[in-house]
Amino acid sequence: MLTLILILIPLAASLIAYFGGEKIAKTVALAGSLATFAATLVVWQKFDPSAGTQFAFRYPWLESMGISFSGGIDGISLLLVFLTTFLTPLIILSAFNNAYRNGAAFYALILFMESALIGVFVATDAFLFYLFFEAALIPVYFLAAVWGGENRREVTFKFFVYTMFGSLFMLVALIYLYFQTPGYHSSDINAFYNLNLTPGQQSLVFLAFFLAFAIKMPLFPFHTWQPDTYVESPTPAAMLLSGIMLKMGVYGLIRFLIPIAPGGLEQWGYLVIILSVIGIIYGSVIAIQQRDMKRLIAYSSFAHVGLMAAGVFSASLNGLQGALVQSLSHGINVVGLFFVIDIIYSRTNSRYLGELGGITRQAPQLAVLFLVILLGSVALPLTNGFVGEFLLLSGVFEYNNWLGAVAGLTIILGAVYMLRLFQKAMYGENSELTAGFTDLNWSEKAVLIPVVVMVLWIGIYPNVFLEITEPAVNQILQVVAAH
Amino acid sequence: MFPFPVAPPDIPEVIKMVPLHYYLFLSTALFVIGIIGVLTRRNAIVIFMSVELMLNAVNLLLIAFSSYRSDPNAQVFVFFVMAVAAAEVAVGLAIIVMIYRNTRNTDIGFLKKLKW
């Protein structure tokens, strides 16, 4: 029941924000998202990591067809729900800096998005998962297409069609699996786990799922929608996309692809890990020469996701745990980084590194918070990025030493582009644009300080999160082993 | 000759006077005439009439079978078909009349705006 409440609070707040009008929309949005976060904390407090799926709800939906409206929370879900509900208030708060026209619709869409994302992470019915998976696409499409930059139309159209294209393959796979279930058929995820598919079937199912999630995350070479979309989207939409939405891909890999088609993984594992590792290097190398800060973050995010995928495909405990912690860390870091860029943009009207410089003297507080988030994203020990990357790299290394070594280049290349970003923006002489830079105001601090606290907390005491997910991950690995 | 069921014994003699396959031939002939009319004529009204002919060919067949099986269901059904056909004729003719009023023409080759 609690799970359902988690989905319903943002949905209700979304409706109130939309119909309540411009004036109260901001407040309602913030309150609604905070209430959801509070509810998540309640769930977390009551959660027992060893007890499997909890707080389950189940309502008949297409009962005669074995399809139900059902959800529940296990460790993996909880972590990602926590990520979603933690970040949404921050994203909403970060939007306060800019006046978006038709704000009621803007905030309502963000809340609707939150609801759909939570739905994705808690659904225990494959078709419900698919429903939320697609529902999450709608609000972000409108956010980008209505409030985006100059080329928003072409870019968002490409994004929409591309991801839709991928998910349709997943739908086909889901329907196929549904018909493989015994008796009157069922679309319960557990029923899918218990299927005994032949290697040939698994191979096809694997490819269909892979395509859907690879486009969503995105993995090399399915990523070309991503940088443009991030650049053209309004910052809150970019945060939603990179911070939370791409974690749907990671979640999908862990929840569906690995346990349902381990045979496919055996067959295609090398290929997809190599693709992921290529993506890491490819994204990092491109990020080195970027001038537009948003595009730089987009490519760095792409590189990080590649590492997460490689960890997941290694199908080892370290890899999966690392991918989950890194999902959390990456979401937090990327939201922080995008917000810093938004702050700089709102003051200087520029996102181009060549036009900035010397900000650290005008805004030492911004510089410190920026630096901590940045260190998190270059995986310095005692920040959140390190825990994730350490586990991920060790998982990949375990799978294949050479691939692990190549993937490890990310820690060098990451330092190269991130420090370049920091130096060009914050150090050196002031440019015309940055001469009158003002330091953070209260609402900006209210976003960045929680982000920084989380960066350090996860870095210093990651066990809080690792403990939650470990039993659930072990369960997935047991399903894999049983095949 | 045809693998159709022989008429049951308890139907009236008067019906048996015309064998079932006569009806079949007739309605098939009517239907084919309708199809040929639809395919070959270019005047919308003539095509419309041909469609009606096909419809009635089917109606005739339904009645014939119904009589030979002593089953009134089909006759009821035919009434429905006729009612619907009447409605359809009303709408269809109205459209044709409107087209004629606007274009002074009922040639189907002339109305080809709805392409690509």
Next chain:
Amino acid sequence: MSVSLLLLIPLLPFAGFLINGLGFKRIPNSAAGGLGVLAALGSFAASLYAFSLFKENGSETVIAPVFDWISVGTLNIPFSFQIDQLSLLMLLIITGVGSLIHIYSLGYMKHDEGFGKFFAYLNLFLFFMLLLVMGSNYVMMFIGWEGVGLCSYLLIGFWNRNTSYNNAARKAFIMNRIGDLGFLLGIFAIIAAFGSVEFSEIFAKAGAFSVGDPVIVTITLLLFVGAMGKSAQIPLYTWLPDAMAGPTPVSALIHAATMVTAGIYMVIRSNVLYSLAPVTLEVVAIIGAATAILGASIGLLQNDIKKVLAYSTVSQLGYMFIALGVAAYSASMFHVITHAFFKALLFLGAGSVIHAMSDEQDIRQMGGLRKHLPVTFITFLIATWAISGLPPFAGFFSKDEILAHAFAHNKVLWGLGILGSVMTSFYMFRLLFLTFFGEFRGTEAQAHHLHESPSSMTIPLIILAVLSAAGGFIGVPEVLHGSNQLAAFMSPLFEGARKVNPGLFAPIGLSHSTEYMLMGISVGAALLAAIAAYVIYVQRGSVPAPESVERRGLEKLVYNKYYIDELYEAVFVKPVRILSDVLWSFGEFVIDLFVEGFGALVIFLSGKARKLQTGFTGYYIFAMVLGIVLFLFWNLVVKHNSAFKDLL
């Protein structure tokens, strides 16, 4: 020894960092400086206390877990401390020399606008450096390892208005990261081989491997890549000379005394593994010798006072690796200790000179400073004497021990060591003579401003001078009627290594006469070099040519540091930049071509397909009739006719 005492050692500087960092610009300079110094001193006191407790408790290794940091499955990485001889020695050096440098900074940074920030960073550095040496597992070591890299980055780029300083900082961080990747992969290999990262567990299990096992060789080589980065060995040394962009106390603390010796610490810590891998030891010795020669030779022609010292540091670190390579671990540690004293002293002395010379660093503009800076001169002289390996100062004993072990191991290695020692002596005396002797060659304004530094700067100099002079007596060799206390103190550390590879620790077996002869040769050679420097730079009074003079042949090559930076720029940096541009413009275009191409294909096909919609009603009717006929044919004939069975 309680956990809280051990926690206190790193947490004091950390508290100093937090207070100074958060209160930057709000805390007055006097309080900020005092706080920073107190944090370091407190940490030093706690280290001393820990040392005395350790001695009292019979030198038992203490492992103190604080909390579980990362645990996944069977892999558990605790946040815990290990206190033994090695970490105690490092603790004392770091906090001791660190405290002196903090005090020195009070005077040196007095007029800097970032005074509080500077102390915050210094304290943060101490924190990470202490974690590095106190950690009880490789991942803890890695925390410190990367953390000191961060502080090094922040402090090299401390004056962040200057782009070339920032570039130097970035270069240092990135080159260190290259090494760190090796270290990290080494950790993964350790996890794969031992299933743990705890020192105690790994070294206990290492006995199961035979000498020269490829797994151990791989692990040790990977770890050594990390040491190359952090301790500035070939090929990853070019960041260290550039790192001189930082304030001079930073160069003294981080880039001479402590951080750069982390690589040596790591190898000594892993001595069991290294002793199992003779191949790696060979590599270590070769790289160390090459670095020692390369660094010293570049140092011969440098004219920036700090650059000379930087290359000297590179070269001296090479010596330490030579010692490690011949499994003379305690000799290496000995040199770490003495080097920390005299090199910190040299840097601080250089800082005092730079301070007096109004930020001038070119020794061609100096000269005759001994009259104006007497304390600096005397302390600098002592340090120069010590680093040149002349008795009876600290450098003599430690360098001699290294050379003796090298001689026993391989004569060529020893020869290279002597060559490096000659060069060291020459460039150090050259530096000394050019700076403090002869006539003053600077500008009028500089001459007017010349003054001895304040006591906050000279007192640390004096203390370090005493240590540089007397520090060698902790390791007087047997041949000179000493008992080599340091080696005796450290010997329990190598018990594990002795057990797994006893051959490596056979007594070096040099007769006393050989040892005397070796000492005589090295001291004589160094003295000759010093005299040569005296003749050239004092008697003849020659001054290195200014920048504008065209240099030729070998001199040009060495003066330009063998063009290694240019080489790296051309081989690594430029290609990556070009690759980045190419991938972005062309690579993305090609990939997108497929995506966009797919869309274009759909549009093209739909363009063809819509031609079917001719708009002719008759055509539609015909299609419909045809469709119905086909359906009927399928349903009535094909489905029920055995002739078509095969089709279905």
